[in-house]
Amino acid sequence: MMQGFARLLINLLKKKELLSRDDLELPWRPLYDMVERILYSKTEHLGLNWFPNSVENVLKTLVKSCRPYFPADATAEMLEEWRPLMCPFDVTMQKAITYFEIFLPTSLPPELHHKGFKLWFDELIGLWVSVQNLPQWEGQLVNLFARLATDNIGYIDWDPYVPKIFTRILRSLNLPVGSSQVLVPRFLTNAYDIGHAVIWITAMMGGPSKLVQKHLAGLFNSITSFYHPSNNGRWLNKLMKLLQRLPNSVVRRLHRERYKKPSWLTPVPDSHKLTDQDVTDFVRCIIQPVLLAMFSKTGSLEAAQALQNLALMRPELVIPPVLERTYPALETLTEPHQLTATLSCVIGVARSLVSGGKWFPEGPTHMLPLLMRALPGVDPNDFSKCMITFQFIATFSTLVPLVDCSSVLQERSDLTEVERELCSATAEFEDFVLQFMDRCFGLIESSTLEQTREETETEKMTHLESLVELGLSSTFSTILTQCSKEIFMVALQKVFNFSISHIFETRVAGRMVADMCRAAVKCCPEESLKLFVPHCCSVITQLTMNDDVLNEEELDKELLWNLQLLSEITRVDGKKLLLYREQLVKILQRTLHLTCKQGYTLSCNLLHHLLRSTTLIYPTEYCSVPGGFDKPPSEYFPIKDWGKPGDLWNLGIQWHVPSSEEVAFAFYLLDSFLQPELIKLQHCGDGELEMSRDDILQSLTIVHNCLIGSGNLLPPLKGEPVTNLVPSMVSLEETKLYTGLEYDLSRENHREAIARVIRKLLNHILNNSEDDTKSLFLIIKVIGDLLQFQGSHKHEFDSRWKSFNLVKKSMENRLHGKKQHIRALLIDRVMLQHELRTLTVEGCEYKRIHQDMIRDLLRLSTSSYSQVRNKAQQTFFAALGAYNFCCRDIIPLVLEFLRPDRQDVTQQQFKGALYCLLGNHSGVCLANLHDWDCIVQTWPAIVSSGLSKAMSLEKPSIVRLFDDLAEKIHRQYETIGLDFSIPKSCVEIAELLQQSKNPSSNQIMLSSEEIKEGLKRQQEKNADALRNYENLVNTLLDGVEQRNLDDNYMAISAVAGILKQLKRTHKKLTINPYEMGGYSKPTQILAGDRPDNHWLHYDSKSIPRTKKEWESSCFVEKTHWGYYTWPQNMVVYAGVEEQPKLGRSREDLTEAEQIIFDHFSDPKFVEQLITFLSLEDRKGKDKFNPRRFCLFKGIFRNFDDAFLPILKPHLERLVADSHESTQRCVAEIIAGLIRGSKHWTFEKVEKLWELLCPLLRTALSNITVETYNDWGTCIATSCESRDPRKLHWLFELLLESPLSGEGGSFVDACRLYVLQGGLAQQEWRVPELLHRLLKYLEPKLTQVYKNVRERIGSVLTYIFMIDVSLPNTAPTASPRVPEFTARILDKLKPLMDVDEEIQNHVMEENGIGEEDERTQGIKLLKTILKWLMASAGRSFSTAVTEQLQLLPLFFKIAPVENDNSYDELKRDAKLCLSLMSQGLLYPHQVPLVLQVLKQTARSSSWHARYTVLTYLQTMVFYNLFIFLNNEDAVKDIRWLVISLLEDEQLEVREMAATTLSGLLQCNFLTMDSPMQIHFEQLCKTKLPKKRKRDPGFVGDTIPSAELVKRHAGVLGLGACVLSSPYDVPTWMPQLLMNLSAHLNDPQPIEMTVKKTLSNFRRTHHDNWQEHKQQFTDDQLLVLTDLLVSPCYYA
Secondary structure, three states, X not given: OHHHXXXXXXXXXXXXXXXXXXXXXXXXXXXXXXXXXXXXXXXXXXXXXXXXXXXXXXXHHHHHHHHHHOOOOHHHHHHHHHXXXXXXXXXXXXXXXXXXXXXXXXXXXXXXXXXXXXXXXXXXXXXXXXXXXXXXXXHHHHHHHHHHHHHOOOOOXXXXXXXXXXXXXXXXXXXXXXXXXXXXHHXXXXXXXHHHHHHHHHHHOOOOOOHHHHHHHHHHHHHHHHHOOOXXXXXXXXXXXXXXXXXXXXXXXXXXXXXXXXXXXXXXXXXXXOOHHHHHHHHHHHXXXXXXXXXXOOOOHHHHHHHXXXXXXXXXXXXXXXXXHHHHHHHOOOOXXXXXXXXXXXXXXXXXXXXXXXXXXXXXXXXXXXXXXXXXXXXXXXXXXXXXHHHHXXXXXXXXXXXXXXXXXXXXXXXXXXXXXXXXXXXXXXXXXXXHHHHHHHHHHHOOHHHHOOOOOOOOOOXXXXXXXXXXXXXXXXXXXXXXXXXXXXXXXXXXXXXXXOOOOOOOHXXXXXXXXXXXXXXXXXXXXXXXXXXXXXXXXXXXXXXXXXXXXXXXXXXXXXXXXXXXXXXXOHHHHHHXXXXXXXXXXXXXXXXXXXXXXXXXXXXXXXXXXXXXXXXXXXXXXXXXXXXXXXXXXXXXXXXXXXXXXXXXXXXXXXXXXXXXXXXXXXXXXXXXXXXXXXXXHHXXXXXXXXXXXXXXXXXXXXXXXXXXXXXOOXXXXXXXXXXXXXXXXXXXXXXXXXXXXXXXXXXXXXXXXXXXXHHHHHHHOOOOXXXXXXXXXXXXXXXXXXXXXXXXXXXXXXXXXXXXXXXXXXXXXXXXXXXXHHHHHHXXXXXXXXXXXXXXXXXXXXHHHHHHHHHHHOOOOHHHHHHHHHHHHHHHOXXXXXXXXXXXXXXXXXXXXXXXXXXXXXXXXXXXXXXXXXOOOHHHOOXXXXXXXXXXXXXXXXXXXXXXXXXXXXXXXXXXXXXXXXXXXXXXXXXOOOOHHHHHHHHHHHHOEOOEOXXXXXXXXXXXXXXXXXXXXXXXXXXXXHHHHHHHHHHHHHOOOOOHHHHHHHHXXXXXXXXXXXXXXXEOHHHHHOOXXXXXXXXXXXXXXXXXXXXXXXXXXXXXXXXXXXXXXXXXXXXXXXXXXXXXXXXXXXXXOOOOXXXXXXXXXXXXXXXXXXXXXXXXXXXXXXXXXXXXXXXXXXXXXXXXXXXXXHHHHHHHHHHHHHHHHHHHXXXXXXXXXXXXXXXXXXXXXXHOOHHHHHHHHHHHHHXXXXXXXXXXXXXXXXXXXXXXXXXOOOOHHHHHHHHHHHOOOOOOOOOHHHHHHHHHHHHXXXXXXXXXXXXXXXXXXXXXXXXXXXXXXXHHHXXXXXXXXXXXXXXXXXXXXXXXXXXOHHHHHHHHHHHHHHHHHXXXXXXXXXXXXXXXXXXOHHHHHHHXXXXXXXXXXXXXXHOOOOOHHHHXXXXXXXXXXXXXXXXXXXXXXXXXXXXXXXXXXXXXXXXHHHHHHHHHHHHHHOOOOHHHHHHHHHHHHHHHHHOHHXXXXXHHHHHHHHHHHHXXXXXXXXXXXXXXXXXXXXXXXXXXXXXXXXXXXXXXXXHOOOOOOOOOOOXXXXXXXXXXXXXXXXXXXXXXHHHHHHOOOOOOOXXXXXXXXXXXXXXXXXXXHHHHHHHHHHHHXXXXXXOHHHHHOOOOHHHHHHHHHHHHXXXXXX
């Protein structure tokens, strides 16, 4: 019910322009309460209620629709409500941000902004800017900002944030950089939703500063090369989405600013509207990547959509480059992919091209050349090319009237240059149409059956052929619709001659030709019928003169072809057919009873089409201009109508509405052909007449065709309704939709006649010859059509609806909006609307005759033949959905088959019945109807059916069916309310609605008695439902006991749920948190450790150790309270005296509690339970089970320590047993104990810990590989949402000495893991414990064991997690990174000072005696690396300044090559560098990083200098706009790279060149003349003369300084060449010439030149024809010489 009303309200509020804030104000709290209750349900996980899957989206959409109408003060109230949840270490942060994203209103008018976003904007954007490591909620903040920006364009200054915004969007694309990059997994999962990022960018564009456009251009410059078709990866989809969404979003904004009707929503101020210049700049910056994406591996769809939107804005910038790529693609034969891609893009821009307009007047002149060149694409050998060509031709011909206007040139002199050109071009139209037809005839001749198949294969059309048929017929029909009369007559004659001069087989080629003829006849019925009908009729009459023909099994091909042709051309305007009725009836009489199946089927088609054409309502033409083109050129100038949209208000549709003459003809046909068949079948059903199976099939075929031909004329079935299905005070009659026809009730209703006969026949066949499946198939079809067919079939409608939407999308104009579609589309939409009315069948009254037919269907659904069952079930499900309450009537009949006591049910019937319960994916599912009356019957039946004789577990199909049923009930079942009580307020509102004058309700007012009676019935219904529910539970439990399935799993969650419901409420008090701490309320927001929340911290000096201290303490259980702000109403639990009584005796308990009490006091039961719980379920797969934990938590919460004495020996036994499953069981119980003791008194708690401490000590010393996870979960679960001061025993125990070394390194690591679990749950409230732990760990950081090191690294991450640099956050009282780092650096001094390579020579064993400082340092470093790697993925902000001091050390260690044989230290250093380089930097950190890099670049180790470069590549790309925003930084980086080009080490020089070319390629640096001159100077460095050497003299290996310089110049030039891999800028040819001069220099220069040239050749080879143009002839000679010269192969 809630969902129903929510959807209704959403629909009412959908068009927000229509209701302003003055008309309507909606409260936000009821919505919030509902969302909280349902999406954050406290009971759903226990299975106490199930919500449907769709509920989340419905609720979010509902809030979205109500948002604009929240009152002005709502924002402030929401912030007060949700700010206290904003504790970044807690899951509540996610919840708070989700609520902000859904609820905060952003569309307030400007005068209310101080009550709207200004209250939170600085706070949240500050939070967003300072978070570095992409937590889950960051993306939701982006969604909120995007919405804010769109609703308030021009009222917010985004400029200060633009570099940061673009940097983060670029990072969110997750593009690969450098060779060995390690991706942080959360960067992939939590990346921004591209859709929202695009909306944000679009909303910030425009305005005076143009900053966004500059950054957008930078963004596309830096990622363009990723769009090149040779690149592929998982990131590609995101890039494509960006391209597709951005132009779409800009067009929507332009529409809003320029074309949309103004409404109450805030308009965009003029200063910030997009100017024409803005639009041009935008199109310029995005067009390059779009043109590359046309040929992408993922297909050209996104590019085509982008081009469609771009062409609406700036056709002159978009269409020419697309055409430049299209013309060559049309010429080439070798690259079909190129052709399909370009054509689909031209289809996207077709409308902009044809309309021309002020920006691109010469557009239309391209149309004819394109059409003519596309003709060769109609190619029988290449299917996809053929289809895209059809689409291309159809698109253009829908937009343009194909009329020859060349005569206008003589008559008019006022034409523009373009118009004159077009007029003379239109003379080619006729030529084009005829050539197109020739191409199609060629296609048809090459696809006849004889040519494409062997004899043996099937004779049906293949899927591809049917697609081609569709493409061909729709394209041809479009062309003829758009032709002038003259061209049409020529085409008609041509098609007629082709069709009568050949004889086609009827399966493939025949269908295509018949389609073409039908298209021709449809366009001009009179002229065409004159040609075709007499011809076909005479041929058929001639060939059937002789009576022998009637009995032949194989008919003459010519006869079949003419029948097929005739049946297709009768699908035209019915009025035009009446002239030929005598001839047509004669043909029917001759051919309906042919023996040959193919023959009579074609004849039935003719009958079907005749009936349809005369009885249906449909448009008769789809021309792009109402009234057609048959006017003299002096009155009508067609060129003005190129690309013109249809006029919605004067569509001028020509409808075909059946005239009385046509209806009479239809009934005449039914009387002549249907009646005799029915009489025959009637006799056959009575057993009076023997008919062969073929005869029955033939008669049924005729009946079926008559039914689907005249379904529109025949009124629905009549009869008395089935009563007493459901009691109601409201009339349940059906509402009839008027579909344009009055039924003629004076005639006999053939539908009822057919129904009678078919039921009789069905009964006869099922009893006598059940294996006649062909007839049964047809009968099922007939029954389905009798029940529901009113003139069109659902599946046909669906596919037409789908294709209509596709065409609409590809041709719409989003810029001007207002439904500016072409006329044919608008007519199609009207027709679809009409069909939709004839298809509505839901909510019909359920009558006896329906009941009979549905029962027949059920009988067929449980037949012995699986195909019959399958077809019948589909029809059965469709029928169930149509009639009110018929399911209640049918369910008992289905369940009959499942009764365990029936002996006569076959397996097939059993399966059929189960399938009937299961339902299909879209229809009704009988197994979980929303109705207690039904469920009470079905569920127990399904459970007990397992005992049926027909049930066999050997048959996998039956087992699978049960699984599907269980899964469907589980997935789809939603809790059905037991108690529908309608609140008083609702009844009052309903009464007011009844009295309202506007809109006035025409119903009679209800009296108060009726209302009372209604409420009384409602209560009775509730009581019924409750009874039903109890019965159901009892029956199901009986079923479970009968089959003694040991269903303990179910039992556990059931008991846990029952315990949750038995929970007693605990009293709460409101406190003032500021008084507790003794401080006043702060004026502005300050998060973190403040004086007023200090009292929440754990402080070992003031732990409650006595009863008095315990009872005077104020415990706050939830961890997030007080971190950010205190809630308005801070609630804590009241003191012990006021809480429910503990230690109750059995007499104090309720009945339900006593049952549980008795069981758990019974030692035998407890022993069995514990034994069961410590069994293994699936070895190695079991985990800590939260449901069992809930069970024990509930027991100890509701009965406090009553059962401890019984459990104690069990616990002690289990702890000592180190088996995996026993340890897990004891962990579950202990976690339940600790959490369940929340409200125990001090004495009880103290006793409990006396018992638990020794147990935990034993457990932790027995911990194993299999169980350490469970103990971690146990302790973490115990500490979750508990005040740390209550658990001080546990924390002190865990901190005793985690790394004692007893039990080896593994136990140490596990103890740390368990401790970490407990402390992490406590977040910021235990600074003292964290300090103690850190102090304990610091001396132990030099651990040698790898597993302990990794664990310490992870623990350190949690220790420092609380030290965040978020805005308005006080410095933390927990440990801080800077102080720790300072101490570490001190110990690493010995490593910093040495210059040689650091080798890892520490073996994994604790040597006796003192090690030297270096060894200690290396051990420490290994642990620190683990810490940095662990925190990269987890913490919120990276402590950049501190990590920077460690960087030089890592640079020194990290290896250069990718080699896995390195030791751990080197691998970790490399990984750590990779992660650090991807980190997000704040602008003020940039100079610090560069400082370190420059210093390292002077290091004596070449490894360090090399690694600086790889680090730099990733860092710059991942912080691109932050660097670009800082000019000094750009200069520094440029200097750094260029100076490293002259490094003495060859590897460093080559890496510097790679880095340089990368920076040039992403447009971080530009290739300017100073740089070029610098490199050219270096190249000219003279090399020293080679000295003659003594034979015994060894050559010096160190290269001379001159050689290095010269090599640096060559490398620099090479980097410039390689920085544009996909195009040839103007400076490139000269550089290549300069490079080629150095081919004969000494090594390594020669090698570099060769590499550069071969790379240039590889990347430019694809489009060499295009690139060649940039070189002069002389340069080309030299180049060709170089690339293919002997030196290239040397």
